[in-house]
Structures are given as C-alpha cells and as structure tokens.
Amino acid sequence: MTMFPFQVNESISINIIQPKDRDELYTLIDNNRTHLRKWLLWLDKRQSPSDLDSVIAMWAQNVEERNGFDAGIWYKHKLVGMIGLHYIDWKNKETSIGYLLSESFEGRGIISTSIKALLDYLFAEFKLNRVIIQCAETNLRxxxxxxxxGFVEEGISREAQWLYDHYENIGTYSMLSSEWNK
Incomplete structure (x- = not known):
C-alpha cells in the first residue's frame, strides 16, 4: 500500500507503525490504559514495549499483503492514536475501520477528520464499495x-463481544461509495 505516509491535513498525519515507534506507541497505550481498557480486550497483553514487537511485525506483513493496516495518528508530530483497516475483502470491496485516541486529545475532531480523508482515498483509489465501523453500543463517544x-446504522448485534467479564452489544455502521460525498 503506497498510501503512507498519509497527510490528512496540516496537523494530522497517518503512518504505519514502525519498530522505531514502538516505545512511543507503548507510552500512548500505557498512559491511556484505564480509559481504553473499557473497550479494548488486547490492552492487558501489552505490558511492556517489547510486547509490541511481534504485533508491529504482523502489521507490516498485513500492509505488504494488502490485507489492511494498523497505523499511528500523529497530531502536530505527536502520536495520539491509531487507526486501521481490518482485513480488506477485495472480492466484495469491503473493509472495516477501527480507531483509538488518547483521552487527552478527544473532542478535537482528529478521528472524524482522519476517517473522512481515508474514505476519500478508499473509495477513489482502492475502489472499495463498503466501509464498516463497529463500536460497543455503550461507547457513545x-x-x-x-x-x-453520515454512516448508516445497520443495527445492534446483541452480546457480540466478550470484554473481560461481560458481553458488549456491538453497533454496526456502514458507508457505501455511492453515498459518500453526495
């Protein structure tokens, strides 16, 4: 995927997490552990920077195989979050977007702005037809x-994700290329 680094605007850029970014990513995760743990099961598996080494290697392989990506979001040159495409279904021209953001950077439009720029690229350059976002029903932000x-809410999947000690209902939203920028 030759789209990286991806400049969203003058303040926001998206780039693949490299081994050199490992410590900065770990700091982001660790500083936001309590905040993010409400929604992400994998946080407890990342207890030191070295726990990210195999994950970063897997992310690089996914990019190489055109099978999605996991990238950092830099705001004014500071790593503040992540955004990624989970598996890309090239046959059906579909993918899903996942994201996380440092609690201290919420409310600035960083994720929304990044997703809008990605949608422009995914529909125009990758010729995808459908992009999905799934969130816990209780994760209102x-x-x-x-x-x-402007995604369309498709519905709620009941008790669709086990999160530590309980099930979460998952809301599914979609955007079609025919609906984007109309």
Missing part, C-alpha cells in the same frame, strides 16, 4: 463518530 460522518 465512539458511536458518535460514524453517526456524525
């Missing part, structure tokens, strides 16, 4: 992002 951008 996360759900407001696809709602604000």
């Amino acid at each position: 996360s759900r407001s992002i696809p709602e604000r951008i």
